[in-house]
Amino acid sequence: MEELRFLQEQGVSARLIEKAAEFRSAYEVPAEAAHRVVKPSIPFYGKDILEMAIAGILKGENLLLTGPKATGKNILAENLAYIFNRPTYNVSFHVNTNSGDLIGTDTFENNEVRLRKGSIYQCAEHGGFGILDEINMAKNDAVSVLHATLDYRRSIDVPGYDKIDLHPAARFIGTMNYGYAGTKELNEALVSRFLVIDMPPQNEETLHFIFGQMFPEAKEKAVEQFIGVFLDLQLKSMNSEISTKALDLRGLLAAMKIVDAGLSPWQAVRMGVVNKTFDIFEKEIVEDVVRTRIPTEWTREDVYE
Numbered sequence: 001m002e003e004l005r006f007l008q009e010q011g012v013s014a015r016l017i018e019k020a021a022e023f024r025s026a027y028e029v030p031a032e033a034a035h036r037v038v039k040p041s042i043p044f045y046g047k048d049i050l051e052m053a054i055a056g057i058l059k060g061e062n063l064l065l066t067g068p069k070a071t072g073k074n075i076l077a078e079n080l081a082y083i084f085n086r087p088t089y090n091v092s093f094h095v096n097t098n099s100g101d102l103i104g105t106d107t108f109e110n111n112e113v114r115l116r117k118g119s120i121y122q123c124a125e126h127g128g129f130g131i132l133d134e135i136n137m138a139k140n141d142a143v144s145v146l147h148a149t150l151d152y153r154r155s156i157d158v159p160g161y162d163k164i165d166l167h168p169a170a171r172f173i174g175t176m177n178y179g180y181a182g183t184k185e186l187n188e189a190l191v192s193r194f195l196v197i198d199m200p201p202q203n204e205e206t207l208h209f210i211f212g213q214m215f216p217e218a219k220e221k222a223v224e225q226f227i228g229v230f231l232d233l234q235l236k237s238m239n240s241e242i243s244t245k246a247l248d249l250r251g252l253l254a255a256m257k258i259v260d261a262g263l264s265p266w267q268a269v270r271m272g273v274v275n276k277t278f279d280i281f282e283k284e285i286v287e288d289v290v291r292t293r294i295p296t297e298w299t300r301e302d303v304y305e
């Protein structure tokens with residue numbers, strides 16, 4: 001199957017790939033949710049992580065992806081939804097998220113009160129994959145509505161309406177970063193409803209894969225330097241020399257894109273990485289790292305064929 005070829009290329013277990021293909025065939029996507037099945041911008045690279053995640057989902061488990069910034073948690077979640085050909089429902093938790101945002105709220109339509117279905121309700125109804133982003137930022141009353149949804153009951157009680165059972169293909173994937181402002185420890189009752197995957201930091205191999213997939217026309221020498229910028233910043237962040245603000249893989253990939261439009265690599269990396277930190281001393285450290293890798297005189301022709 002073409003959609004699962006990238007799993008074969010990474011040496012993922014043939015049995016897991018076969019079972020994933022069977023899952024895809026067993027559960028059709030409802031027409032009203034078909035637009036939510038989206039191919040990720042890049043495939044996830046990491047055989048062991050993919051095997052753990054696929055095995056858990058095949059057995060009906062929900063996943064919690066943990067780890068520091070820029071480890072690919074959201075990319076993995078998007079890839080899993082694509083692997084299993086399921087519609088995706090994203091919920092970005094914040095301190096004001098409440099149960100109504102997840103399940104739904106009353107609305108007045110055609111002279112009668114009706115339920116405006118929330119993301120979790122639609123996910124349960126259509127057999128989607130619910131991506132619960134930054135789940136450790138949610139208030140307890142918001143997360144508590146997920147307890148019956150995430151455990152063996154696999155149901156949602158909708159106040160004032162009725163109980164609905166989850167579609168057999170529905171799964172939930174939570175993501176959380178350590179130490180972000182506004183985050184808190186997840187309670188044991190919630191964590192016990194997930195299988196937890198601790199995402200490893202990016203390394204040279206995974207970054208080469210990402211850049212190779214996204215920028216096949218980029219020169220190898222330039223790619224090495226852009227990857228070097230990220231790895232150098234990651235090391236400084238791990239050693240507590242800088243915060244994680246400049247450790248932004250999305251920003252670095254965006255910088256590569258705008259270089260292709262004609263902007264100088266130095267200016268592009270300033271926009272994508274350096275200017276993400278607002279402390280003057282930290283910014284100097286980040287600038288020094290970038291200058292050692294990306295010469296200010298470089299042009300687009302130094303990066304792309």
